[in-house]
Every structure is written in structure tokens, then in C-alpha cells.
Amino acid sequence: MFGVYFHIPFCRKACSYCNFHFSTNLNGTGKMAEAISKEIGLTNLPEKGMKTLYFGGGTPSLLQKEELGLIFSSLRSKTEFSELEEVTLECNPEDINVHSIEYWKNLGITRLSIGLQSLNESELRAMNRAHNDAQSFECLDLLGQFGYFNISVDLIYGTPWKSNSQWEEELDFIIGHKAISHISAYALTVESKTQLNHQINKGEIPPIDDDRTVSQFNILQEKIHQNNWEAYEISNYCKPNHRAKHNSQYWKFRPYFGFGPAAHSFDGKTTRYLNIANNTLYIQSIQKEELPREYEELSLTDSLNERIMTGLRTCEGIRTxxxxNFKPGWEKRNIRALNRYIKSGDLVQLNHGYQLTHSGKLISDRIISDLMEID
Ligand code: SF4
Structure with missing residues (x-):
């Protein structure tokens, strides 16, 4: 059982907060699709067992039909599609129209993850998004009419531009929309080397207000709870039975194969590898039939820490x-920190392990780092 991920490293505009790997020069999409197809050919993929397929980026929805088709056919020639349970395409509102919807459906896409981020026009402009609010509403209406896909939307909260009441309105609209069954909601973080960081340093934009982020996280939890949605991971929420299968595989440490620049892969045991995060070097290397990958062998401590990091973010928590199994004696060595967080109400002990409470989710980074170990 494995997943496949494609990193499509192109975007129409650079969003001010984003530090992902992408280029805004869209001339290279054809060459990139060819290189990714070739990388598939050079990779030792199992012939069966592919459960999920995910096109991320970047903005995979801006690929031309034939480019997306080429990647699909290359993958089909290497592995069976018969066990596929979910095929996700990340897309932006400006790419969604009657033609793309039909094409994606015929290609076998089952789920769209839409980068809405906000429903407010001035906030979208402040973040330098390529779409406007009208396009967001139109694409959701259109997708509702067709009803082909499971729809997830990405939202950002805790920004300097979003008031609590705007956030409440956005959530009411999104949760109430018949076409939407999943939300990925992220608190805005300021990454170095982003336009946002530059703007804050120059005083053009106020720094992130932590109190506002906490209030908006609380509003999100409340709305999710009131509407009987499931908070199954710190940033992921869904109607019952609509969890993202591909991402859930990551959190269960199942194997996945990543293709394209900056894509990660994991063998499900102890080996990870990362493709070079440079479009030109990636293409040149693949053209020479050399895989531009950097390998990492995980130690037992790395594997332990990864399980703490991902497990505590999910509603299942960590299993002692x-x-x-990775590091005998972990619970004993960490009992003081565990008890401290249980006493402060940030962690609860379950039969099988530990789980963050609502207040624990607000300080999850601190708790996770306190429970991780070093070699
Ligand atoms: S569209 Fe997505 S990947 Fe591209 S710059 Fe914006 S946030 Fe980053």
C-alpha cells in the first residue's frame, strides 16, 4: 500500500507569505511535465498497491491538459490504478471552469483541494493572491452544480487583515456550503525570505498578533464542534467520513513516492529522500537519467520524534x-513533562497513550519539543 505525490512547482503570482518551492515563470511547465514523466519511468515503483495520488505544489491546476495527461499516462504505464481510493488535485479558483472540471473528472481526479485562503477581497490583495473573491464564490457554485468531487478548501487565519467577525462569517459560509466537506485551516506564520516578512520588518504591515490567532483558533474549534464536523488533525477538519486519505497515510507512516522538484519520499521504514528544489537542475539531471535525490537514513530517535510530532497533532494522539518500540523507556524518561502537561490541562492520558487537549493544541510546538528526544 503506498501513495504518490507530484510537486508541480509553478504559480501565477508569489503569495506574500509563501515559502514553498515554485517559479512564476510559466514557460517551463511543458518541460517539467516531461521531466516528471521521465522520473516516473526511472523510479522503481511497485506494480500494485497505489491507494492515493496527490498533485500538490505550487499550483498543479495551471498545468495544460496534455501536461497533466502525460504525467497520468506515464504513471499508468508503471503501476495499476485499480486500488486507487483518492486522487487529489490542488487548484486555485482562477483555474476552475466548466472545461477544467470535465477534464479533471475524466482524468480520474476525485478530490479538489482549493486554495481559497480568504473570502475577503482586500485580504486576498494584501496576500498577493492571483484570484479575487468573486472567483472564489463562482468556482464553489460551479463545483456545487457539477457535484463531481470531494471538495476541500485551504483557509488562513490570524492575519493582520482578518477580524474575528470576518473569520466567523467565512467559516459559517464554508461549513454551510453544500459542496465543501473538508477544511485545511492554517494560522499565518511569517517565514524568513518572504515578502510578508520584509513588509513586517519595514513596518508596512503590523506583526502577527498572537492573541488574535488564539481567538480565531478558538472560533474555528467552536464552529467545527457546533456543526458536528471532525477536528481530526490540528489543521484539518471535515464532515464525518471525509478525512483526507493521502495526508492520513503520511501520519500513519505509510510509504509514498514523490516526483518533481522538492518532492519528498519515504519507504515506510527508515529511508527518506528529497528531490532537488531547483527546477532547472531537476530537469537537467532527469534528462541525463540521473535522479536528483538526497537520501536520509532515520535513526530510531528520528523515528520516535516524527511519531511524537505527527501523532500529537492528530485526534488519535500518540501510542505509547x-x-x-523505537526507544524503550521513553515514557519513564518523560514522565515529569507528561505529568506537568496533564496537570496543566494541556494533555490527557488515554488507555493507549496521550492526546492534546484544546489548550494543548495552542502550545503544541512547545509540548512536542519537550517530549522529543536527542540521540
Ligand atoms: S499559490 Fe500556493 S504555492 Fe503558490 S505562492 Fe501562493 S500559497 Fe504558495
Whole structure:
């Protein structure tokens, strides 16, 4: 059982907060699709067992039909599609129209993850998004009419431009929309080397207000709870039975194969590899039939720490037995920190392990780092 991920490293505009790997020079999409297809050919993929397929980026929805088709056919020639349970395409509102919807459906896409980020026009402009609010509403209406796909939307909260009441209105609209069954909601973070960081340093934009972020996180939890949605991961929320299968595989440490520049892969055991995060070098290397990958062998401590990091973010929490398998004595060594967070109400002990509470989610980074170990 494995997943496949494609990183499509192109975007129409650079969003001010984004530090992902992408280029805004769209002339290279054809060459990139060819290189990715070739990378598939050069990779030792199992012939069966592919459960999920995910096109991320960047903005995969801006690929031309034939480019997306080429990647699909290359993958089909290497592995069976018969066990596929979910095929996700990340897309931006400006790419969604009757033609793309039909094409994606015929190609076998089952789920769209739409980068809405906000429903407010001035906030979209402040973040330098390529779409406007009208396009967001139109594409959701259109997708509702067709009803072909499971729809997830990405939202950002805790920005300097979003008031609590705007956030409430956005959530009411999104949760109430018949076409939408999943939300990925992220608190705005300021990454170095982004336009946002530059603007804050120059005083053009106020720094992130942590209190506002906490208020908006609380509003999100409340709305999710009131509407009987599931908060199954710190940033991921869904109607019952609509969890993202591909991302859930990551959190269960199942194997996945990543293709394209900056894509990660994992063998499900101890080996990860990362493709070079440079479009030109990636293409040149693949043209020479050399895979531009950097390998990393995980130590037992790395594997333990990864399980703490991902497990505590999910509603299942961490399983003590899993952690003890990697590093016997983990619970005993960390009992003081565990008890401290249980006493402060940030962690609860379950039969099988530990889980963050609502207040614990607000300080999850601190708790996770306190429970991780070093070699
Ligand atoms: S569209 Fe997505 S990947 Fe591209 S710059 Fe914006 S946030 Fe980043």
C-alpha cells in the first residue's frame, strides 16, 4: 500500500507569505511535465498497491491538459490504478471552469483541494493572491452544480487583515456550503525570505498578533464542534467520513513516492529522500537519467520524534507502545513533562497513550519539543 505525490512547482503570482518551492515563470511547465514523466519511468515503483495520488505544489491546476495527461499516462504505464481510493488535485479558483472540471473528472481526479485562503477581497490583495473573491464564490457554485468531487478548501487565519467577525462569517459560509466537506485551516506564520516578512520588518504591515490567532483558533474549534464536523488533525477538519486519505497515510507512516522538484519520499521504514528544489537542475539531471535525490537514513530517535510530532497533532494522539518500540523507556524518561502537561490541562492520558487537549493544541510546538528526544 503506498501513495504518490507530484510537486508541480509553478504559480501565477508569489503569495506574500509563501515559502514553498515554485517559479512564476510559466514557460517551463511543458518541460517539467516531461521531466516528471521521465522520473516516473526511472523510479522503481511497485506494480500494485497505489491507494492515493496527490498533485500538490505550487499550483498543479495551471498545468495544460496534455501536461497533466502525460504525467497520468506515464504513471499508468508503471503501476495499476485499480486500488486507487483518492486522487487529489490542488487548484486555485482562477483555474476552475466548466472545461477544467470535465477534464479533471475524466482524468480520474476525485478530490479538489482549493486554495481559497480568504473570502475577503482586500485580504486576498494584501496576500498577493492571483484570484479575487468573486472567483472564489463562482468556482464553489460551479463545483456545487457539477457535484463531481470531494471538495476541500485551504483557509488562513490570524492575519493582520482578518477580524474575528470576518473569520466567523467565512467559516459559517464554508461549513454551510453544500459542496465543501473538508477544511485545511492554517494560522499565518511569517517565514524568513518572504515578502510578508520584509513588509513586517519595514513596518508596512503590523506583526502577527498572537492573541488574535488564539481567538480565531478558538472560533474555528467552536464552529467545527457546533456543526458536528471532525477536528481530526490540528489543521484539518471535515464532515464525518471525509478525512483526507493521502495526508492520513503520511501520519500513519505509510510509504509514498514523490516526483518533481522538492518532492519528498519515504519507504515506510527508515529511508527518506528529497528531490532537488531547483527546477532547472531537476530537469537537467532527469534528462541525463540521473535522479536528483538526497537520501536520509532515520535513526530510531528520528523515528520516535516524527511519531511524537505527527501523532500529537492528530485526534488519535500518540501510542505509547509505538514510541517504546523505537526507544524503550521513553515514557519513564518523560514522565515529569507528561505529568506537568496533564496537570496543566494541556494533555490527557488515554488507555493507549496521550492526546492534546484544546489548550494543548495552542502550545503544541512547545509540548512536542519537550517530549522529543536527542540521540
Ligand atoms: S499559490 Fe500556493 S504555492 Fe503558490 S505562492 Fe501562493 S500559497 Fe504558495
Amino acid at each position: 507502545v509505538d514510541l517504546e
